[in-house]
Amino acid sequence: MIKALPEDLKNKISAGEVVERPASVVKELIENSIDAGASQVTVSIEKGGHNTIQVRDNGHGITPNELPVAVKRFHTSKIYTIDDLFSISTLGFRGEALASIASISEMSIISSSKKGEGAELSIVNGTLSKVQPAPKIGGTEISIRNLFYNTPARKKFLKTPRTELRKIVNVVRCYGLAFPDIEFKLIADNRNIFNVKSESLEERIDNLLDPTYSRNLIAINTTKGDYAFTGFVGNLNLVRSRPGEQYLFLNRRFIKDRLINRSIYNAYESLIKRGEYPFFVINLILPIDQVDVNVHPMKTQVRFKDEWRLFHLLKSEVGHSLNSILETVPFFDKSFQKTNSNQKYDYTKFNPANHNISETVPTNPNQNEIDFNTFEEGLNSSNINIRRAKDYVSKLAQTKIQDRETIATENIWQIHKKYIVSEVNSGLVIIDQHVAHERILYEDALKAFESTSMASQTLLFPEIIEFSPDDFDVLFDILPYLEKIGFKIIKQDELSIRIDAIPSEMALGNEREVIREILDNFLNERKQYSSFQEGLAAMFACKAAIKAGDTLVREEMQELVNRLFSTDHPYYCPHGRPIIVQMSLDELDGRFERH
Ligand SMILES: Nc1ncnc2c1ncn2[C@@H]1O[C@H](COP(=O)(O)OP(=O)(O)OP(=O)(O)O)[C@@H](O)[C@H]1O
């Protein structure tokens, strides 16, 4: 039954601006559909909501005589008394949303309850139409047109349809992640954006974010007294340099809470740096009397009865689940771990007869040793390798060998045409020449995008490359960036270009392949990067860097090392692989039993 809230309760409701933009309308309507027990929700948008917003569900519906009541302020079927306010189990509770939306738009509602007849009501200029018979649709369909028609200033604040649509997509994604059991469809200008069936949260994450995500998830699933946490946190492959993929739900309500986010970031400890954001989708399941959701009209802020208890429990839970990452450290570091306070090495872990490092890994792993299985798996799975690598380099980054002076560039050698070995004060470093150069080029390219172009070398014989029409379109989007990197490219005819010059650091004769690969890979892999420019720079760096197998003379090695240490992140390449491996004098001494 939809009823008016009693006067004293009205005054306790945190009501106010509910509708800020089309996405807030979508949010309110989806919440109503979910509260109505829908198992299917379809959102249709035209022009980013500037024109039309429509949400249809198969929930319990509204009876014809309740239609006019539903759009009145402070009329709701979800709470009735002040006590109810402290045990809210629905997403809505204020009886405010439909009234607010109707006051600034043209609204029409068609609804039919499971058994009853269908009926329609429309509100134009604040005036309610008569309730008309309508087809039975087995649920509710609410359509909003002309949003903010009577509040021109707010209409002016609307962003472009594309931007508004992006915000709507985010809203639908949030609810999709909170309710993977519900089918969601999002259609924008007749284009299918999402169409997801009832599925597991893992599948939902893949479908709403990126199909590679589920491979990089660590499950959270625990109960601590009357609190429970479920969901996933991402491994280091899903760490991004800007926030945006942190989905926090309280009893399946999407919330924003800096303290709780912080508890999760803190659990990553040294695995992430300041300014890096891990991925998570976590639902906090708390007794409803432990939270107050009546804090802000948007209902995304909540108050916890005991936020510090929640902070510590969640941090420790997430921390536990990240142990698998924290415990994987490269083996030569680990197998000489100091095992007691006498600072003695545990030689039992080392079998000098074996030169193969992997065989020095203990076969009976315990907490403090390497998990052999993870290691084997690591060999087969680049993801785990990258995870391990990132972990290692972020530990390395804590130690101080940044200081360029400590790299003795006189004592520098190339081994196997692949690695550069050099002395440092604390021992020795081994540098992977390809990834080192990759890091340098990556940062140079990013800088070039912002300011002056990188140097070019003119080709004696310009190259002509032909493309398919699709590729040619994409090429045109990235052309200005290629020029910044040092390519000089001229459009030859409808489907071909002529390359007159290439980046001066790129080997001659590679231009055709590099451009093609940038094009192909960039299209496939761009989702890995937080921005278009980062993706492009990484792709270029990877393709243009010197390779394993390239011989380097001493001056080239010195130059490479010096430039590497003037980059912002000399420890790992744009794809997350380590650039430098370090072996301390202590470790060497340990191996030679010099203690
Ligand atoms: N899609 C729907 N299906 C069934 N009933 C609905 C639907 N949308 C709204 N209603 C009914 O109309 C009432 C008013 O909706 P409205 O969104 O304005 O308020 P609310 O959901 O109760 O609270 P809030 O303002 O916090 O959203 C609801 O309480 C519910 O009974």
Ligand SMILES: [Mg+2]
């Ligand atoms: Mg509502």
